[in-house]
Amino acid sequence: MDYFQFYNISESFLLDEKVLKNTYYKLSREYHPDFHANEPEEKQQEILQLSTQNTNAYRTLSDADLRMQYILKQHGLLEEGGKNELPGDFLMEMMEINEELMELEFDFDADKFHEISEKTIGLTAQLDNDILPVLQRYPELHGITKEEALAEVKTYYLKKKYLLRIQETLSKFATRS
Structure with missing residues (x-):
């Protein structure tokens, strides 16, 4: 059950x-x-x-994150090694941030660190803001199907996980700033 x-x-x-x-x-x-x-x-x-x-x-x-993961798994949307693809534009943006993080690793710059931190916080806040209406209306949706809503939530979940990994990397630099 x-x-x-x-x-x-x-x-x-x-x-x-x-x-x-x-x-x-x-x-x-x-x-x-x-x-x-x-x-x-x-x-x-x-x-x-x-x-x-x-x-x-x-x-x-x-736990909101575990609950989201649980619902997605219940609907067969988060299988290990399954199709967990992210939009190309998001991946390109993350690649740029990761490159900036690698540069920080070799040549730390406090201003650049704060810029990347603020950008990541902004991206996370925008992501949360964009998904909130779907989360609030689920499962009684108007204008989109339950499957479309779950697909949006899955994309949100995967993006958020990616951003959390970047924030973890940023936290390693926090002692230097």
Whole structure:
């Protein structure tokens, strides 16, 4: 059973955190192994599995990035070694940033570092801003299909992962600036 079904909530990229947490605590009490210690071994194993599923579901659904990754995987859009292509213009822009980062590696320049940092922050903010309407309306979409929305979210997710790797590289330079 998928995590959304397990929690009896609709699949969504944006969840009500309070509802999610309350459901987690309710199921934690219901499936706590100590409350089923006198049950037959088979029932105890079932409760243990449900308790584990509750913990895994909460960990995944309470983290926006993990939730997005989970939804995309549930729809078969993020397979390991699968088609995770990014638009060419985005890749060209990232290649330019990576080249600038390599230059910083050999010849650090604090002003250039700050310029790249600001550019990366701006790109991330624009990316978040552009996808927000799709995330807010999902799965009740108007004007685009669920598949088109999921494709947009997948592209967003992959771009964001790429930008996070650049930000990690930038953080290594932070001590120099």
